[in-house]
Amino acid sequence: MIFKRQDVEVIRLQTTGDIAFAPFYQDGNLPDPVAAGELVVHGPDGRALLASRQEAKDSVAAMETDVAMRGRFCAKAVFPPLGGLRIFEPGGTMVALLSPMGDLLVRGQDVSAIPNPGTAGDFGVDACVYAAPGLDYPLRLYDQYRDFDLLVPIPGSQWQTRSIDLSGTCPRLSIPGAESWPFTIFQAPINGLVRVPRGPGPHPLIVFAHGNHTPLENSTPGYLYLCDALASRGFIAATIDVNFLNGDIDSENAARALVQLEHVKQFQIWNQEPGHRLEGKVDLSRIVLVGHSRGGEAVIHASMLNRLDSFKPTLTDPVVPLDGVSGQLLGPYHFALKGLVAIAPTDNQYRPVSPVLPLAQIQTVVEHASYLLIHGTKDADVVPFPGYQAYDRALPYDLNDMQDPASGFKALHWIYGANHNYFNTEWGYDRQRSLRPQDIADVMSQAVQQDYAKSVIGAWAQIHLRRRSSYWDFLRLPASATPRAWPAAALQIVSQYHDRERLWIQTFDESGALQSTRPVTGVVDFAGLAARRIFLAFPKIGTASGFDSTRYLFQHSGGLSVEWTSAGARYRVSDLDFHVDTSRFQVLSLRVGQPATPGRATGPDQDFRIRVTDRDARHWTVQASSFGALPYPDQYSALLNPPGRIDTCEQKMVMQTLRIPLSVLQANGVDVQRIRSVELLFNVTDKGGLCIDDLQLSMKEPVMSSHSPPSSWHHIQAVTVENLAPDPGDVRKLLHLADGDHVRAKRVVHHVILHLPERMPMESTSYALWIGTHRMPGYVGFPGGIRFRLHDASQLTPLYNQPIRFVPDHGAELVTGARFPDLSHYLTEVVGHRWQHVVRR
Structure with missing residues (x-):
């Protein structure tokens, strides 16, 4: 269901239950009277929490509606220009908020029904297999890899892919046994299983990569339970084949990272291919990589390689081009990787050569994407929790500017009772086929562990790719914020969270x-x-x-x-x-941990x-303890034949963020x-x-950036700036809000409008707006361009005749070629004569 206002979409109710509010600017030219309408919002128990009574005449900044809440009359419901809905009682106190993300809070309590993101959603899902042509797996491997072999007799199939040359980063493929792979390191296949939501799209892309396991078993289907759940909620989700780098092999994690990026490149190819099932349906501005075990380490290497046009794998290797036209024809990449998820990852199995010190190898650091780390206390494979070091390195602060925001946020879940292998449905329990298998008596069941994985990765996707704020509390503090109906509610989880804005x-x-x-x-x-x-x-x-x-x-x-x-x-x-x-x-934060007593x-x-x-x-x-438990560290899982702990590893202390x-x-x-x-x-x-x-x-709610200015902005020759004086309705609301917030309002807000040739995406952009040497915070898009607010007219003067430009967190800035105009006339004629003496009643 879509609500439009003067042919501009302002509210969309989606089949997933999401409510999206478009930021818009309203010039007051609505018909009088406004057509009547109603709005009813129900809580989880079915009771009506809010209902509209009648429409009132609109004003410049917001639309007002008389409402009743739980049977009593409230003075006004205000639809702010930035989206959402706020309900004020006659005394001026805000009693309800319907956020732009679609979350309803009544007197500070979230009463939205929060569905478990790990359960099936409303989208129909198509299951597809993609593979390189010409694969002919030997008999011993055929049963495991026949899905990829079935594409061979279908020449020209739109799901046929290509092979890639990994010889520059890995000397050989793994050896699965007596028989070999039907390809070499020079022709590694792009194979995978993908779940595609039905509908026009475009849909965000999530790519799963397994870790090391016996190549005699295909690890790729092990994450289909996650792909199915995510696709039913509107995400394209693929699990990829990296089995040819599994087994008795090492020094291959750079190659694993390149395989992940080449799969993203394949989706980019399909998105641009006329007539393909995925043409125009992949949202390449919202991509997440998920890796397990060595695949979890590889996602952070992929985030590093994604920004490069070439790299030197080791100190003795030649440079490998990543420009798509030379060397092994890998790349180019530079994808919009918005998030990385590492499940029980290894760390430092690959150390890249420093681009600054060519004779030194360094640790990879996540710098340009948000990061989620998941690990279990009963992991009997990647025992020492090395991903904890990668987490601490991720999104570092700038010693020269401690106030500089990070490029993303990071979160960590340390799950009591979870092991390593149960995250993959094909792997069994840890060390199942070794001489010392895991004693699973103290390990949670595979079903519970996978239910948790669906919930946490689903919540991460909803937050990061769908901007659903309802799931923040579960991600940040699952021990107390998990809804009781979710399977994860019964788990003990130590968690950490770092926001991008911190002091x-x-x-x-x-x-x-x-x-x-x-x-x-x-x-x-x-x-x-x-x-x-x-x-x-x-x-x-x-x-x-x-x-x-x-x-x-x-x-x-x-x-x-x-x-x-x-x-x-x-x-x-x-x-x-x-x-x-x-x-x-909005938050005082620290992380605290209790070490075990020897x-x-x-x-x-x-x-x-x-x-x-x-x-x-x-x-x-x-x-x-009111804000997070500080439990005694859990013991590692016992190993059988003979019994005992793994490698005499001490019980790990993992901190809890308060x-x-x-x-x-x-x-x-x-x-x-x-x-x-x-x-x-x-x-x-x-x-x-x-x-x-x-x-x-x-911060309580992170400010997420996910969009860049439209490409046409590179060709802007001029930008006009307009500042409209608010009408009396704005002043009335300003006074109304001031009553509730105990603020003495001496001036109204000044709206500065930059008219541009193409509409800004609804989300905040990842480009900062600068006018001269002044950064303009909090600008938003509307159909005719963008706008921002200034709370004091004196802030306008330093901007006169200054160049207007957009500066990304990383990369080249966008210079518009326009300058901010002189608004002296506005200050004299409008502010000086009309609004200077507005004060609270």
Whole structure:
């Protein structure tokens, strides 16, 4: 169902139940009276929570409607220009919010029915097989790979692909046994299984890549349960064949990464191929790579190679071109990889050659995509949780500009009871065919583990590719935010989350004494405990570099270690001065972990309190366990024949992120814009020890960027700028909102309009708008171009005659060739004579 306004789509109700609001600008030229309409919103229990009563005359900034909520009259429902719906009672208090993402909150409580994203959705799904031509698998392999062989007798099939030359990155294919593959390293096939949602599209693309396993078994179908669930919710989901790099083989992870990118390239080819089933149906601006085990490590290498036109695989190898026209004809890539998901990944099995220091190999760092890491405590294959180091390296801060936002967000789930193999339906339990198989008595069932995988990857896709904010709490804190009806609700999960917007109070990465992190200044002191800065990993004995993966700490970050032997101990950062505007931050965040006591297999959860004090000495104290449990580390799974733990690996400490909403502190009298000190009070237990990291201010809802300006903007010769004076309806609403927020409104907001030849995508763009040396935050698209707001007319003057340009996070900027006009006339004629003295009643 689509609602249009002056032939412009403003609300779309989709078959998936999503509600999409288009950001739009309204010039007030609606017919009078406006046609009557109704809106009814029901909660999960079927009760009507909100219903419209009648339409009112529109104004410039928003459409107003009288409404009734749960049987009582509310003064106005306001449809803001940026989309969504806000309901205010007569006193001015907002009592309900229907967000642009389609989520309904009533007095701060989300009452939207949140479906499990791992269950079947509303889209019909087509199952397809694609493969390179000419494959003729030997008899011993045929039963496993016959799906790819069946395409051979169909010449010209639109699902036939091509072969790729991986010889520049890998010396040979694996050897599956007595018989060989029906191809060589010079003709590795592009084979896969794909699930395609029915409908016009375009649909986001998600590509799954398996890890190392016996090549006598085809690992590719192992993720079809995930592909089926995702496709039914509107995503093209493919699971790819990398079996020819499985088995007794190493140094192949760069090749695995290239295979992943070449599969994305294949979908790009089909998307542009006239008459193909996928022509125009692949949304190449929204791509996610998912990898398991070695495939999980490969996704981060793929994100690095995706940005390159050539690379040197090892110190002794020649350069491999990635331009599509030379060498092995690999590439070009430069795809819009928006997210990476690593399931129980390896790490550092491949170390690329540094592009800056050609005689050095480095660790790959995720820098340009959001990152989700999943790992189980009962993993008997990739035992030491090496992905934890990749997680800590991902999306690093800039030492020269600690306020610079990261290019994405990252999240981690450490699942108690999950093993390695059950994420793939073809693999059985861990080490099933080895001399020391896993004792599965303490391992969750395969069905439960796969239900969890469907939920978490489905939630990640909904958040990152569909912008559904309902799933954020489950991703950030699954231990308490998982709806009870979901299978994952019964699981114990330690989780971490880092937003792209953050302001550190302490990173604990500074050398020397414990100190605050610039630009924040403060004084660190502690009493009644031993506190010291440590690196959260132990050096590996006998090596000049590297860390011991068998120890209980195996991260890639500095941290704080505290130990206390009696109640009453504390750690404090006081005299805080943030030196920057902190009004945009909504959360106080830190991550905390409890290490295991040597010789003690199990133990209780740990707990402490957090007290925040403002500059007027008003304070509030919260209990850490109210925002996330700090469990005792889980034991590794026992191995049979003979029984015992794997490689004598110590029980891993994995931190839990605690996120305390600043609104909780504010509601209890603390001025969160003038925080003076943050204290950690160890008075819940008589003794204990904790490791702490990343004390920071953060965001509640991340700002995700997913679109670039339309290509025609490269050819803009002129841009006009218009600022329309608001009509009296805007002033009325401004006063109405000011009553509720206790704000004295001295000026109205100024809308600056840049008229452009092509409509901006509905989502915020990944390009920052700069006018001269001034960055314009929060601009949005509308049918005639883009617009942004200024809250003070004096902000206009420095922009006069300055060039207008768009600057991406990475890559070349877009210069429009236009300059911001002189608006002196507007300031004199309109603001000076009409709106300067508007104040709250």
